[in-house]
Amino acid sequence: MSKNDLFQPQQFRTPLSRARGLGASRHGVSHFITERVSGLALAPLSLWGVYSALKLIGADQHTVAAWLSQPLNAVLLVLLLASALAHLSNAVQVVIEDYVHRFTSKSALVIGNLFVCVLAGAVGIFSILKVALTVTGAH
Amino acid sequence: MTDTSRGLPERPMSPHLSVWRWHITMACSILHRGCVIGLWVGAVILAAWAAALAAGPEAYAGFLGVLGSPIGKLVLLGETFAVFFNVAYTIRQTFWDAGKGFQPRVADMTGAMAIAFAVVATIVTWVIAGANGAF
Numbered sequence: 001m002s003k004n005d006l007f008q009p010q011q012f013r014t015p016l017s018r019a020r021g022l023g024a025s026r027h028g029v030s031h032f033i034t035e036r037v038s039g040l041a042l043a044p045l046s047l048w049g050v051y052s053a054l055k056l057i058g059a060d061q062h063t064v065a066a067w068l069s070q071p072l073n074a075v076l077l078v079l080l081l082a083s084a085l086a087h088l089s090n091a092v093q094v095v096i097e098d099y100v101h102r103f104t105s106k107s108a109l110v111i112g113n114l115f116v117c118v119l120a121g122a123v124g125i126f127s128i129l130k131v132a133l134t135v136t137g138a139h
Numbered sequence: 140m141t142d143t144s145r146g147l148p149e150r151p152m153s154p155h156l157s158v159w160r161w162h163i164t165m166a167c168s169i170l171h172r173g174c175v176i177g178l179w180v181g182a183v184i185l186a187a188w189a190a191a192l193a194a195g196p197e198a199y200a201g202f203l204g205v206l207g208s209p210i211g212k213l214v215l216l217g218e219t220f221a222v223f224f225n226v227a228y229t230i231r232q233t234f235w236d237a238g239k240g241f242q243p244r245v246a247d248m249t250g251a252m253a254i255a256f257a258v259v260a261t262i263v264t265w266v267i268a269g270a271n272g273a274f
Binding site: 036039040042043046047049050054055057058060061062064065068077080081084085088089091092095116117120121123124125126127128130131 | 172175176178179181182183185186187189190192193194195196199200219222223225226229230232233236264267268271272273
């Protein structure tokens with residue numbers, strides 16, 4: 001390497017800009033594929049969700065708990081919530097990154113998005129399992 | 140404006156915002172972004188619904204009272220549309236991922252079909268909901 005090569009600006013810019021989050025961090029493809037695949041899973045699950053919601057309109061807590069104590073319903077509802085949150089946290093992160101450019105507010109929104117989605121997943125799945133595993137034939 | 144342009148001289152922007160006209164593929168794209176934000180809220184509502192169900196009969200009845208209020212029903216109507224539009228858009232995007240459907244006429248047609256499907260499916264769902272005693 002000649003002395004001149006050391007002073008090519010791109011040699012200083014590229015790794016540093018990547019480290020600062022200003023360049024591609026090489027996670028774009030996995031983000032994109034995760035979003036597509038979770039979207040594919042979500043499509044049939046969300047149609048099942050609408051069908052189930054129509055069945056449960058106006059039902060009281062005991063009826064809905066009995067419905068959720070059926071293994072198929074509990075498993076599908078966990079899958080629906082998990083795939084929806086995985087898909088939507090990725091999708092909303094892209095929206096944030098597209099429109100919010102200030103580093104501090106962008107980071108805060110991206111982290112907040114992740115925290116809300118993980119919290120909703122934890123609370124939702126725990127609640128589903130609690131109902132599904134504690135209601136035994138209570139009709 | 141963006142972080143990446145820091146240090147570069149200001150350049151004039153092309154007047155794309157004033158010469159751009161609305162067309163169906165662009166409307167679909169923006170509508171889909173709106174639906175994604177709506178569904179994000181919907182997923183949180185679904186988690187809250189599960190928590191209310193686990194909390195017992197009174198909490199669940201209270202939660203249904205909120206969902207069944209006029210504003211709650213309006214939110215659920217929007218969520219219904221967002222779910223159906225997202226399903227149609229996912230199918231459309233899957234064809235795009237396979238490299239099909241990019242011809243302008245086809246893209247316009249599938250966009251219009253996605254909106255039409257979402258509108259019709261939302262109306263059908265709420266007619267069934269009404270018949271099941273939602274009102």
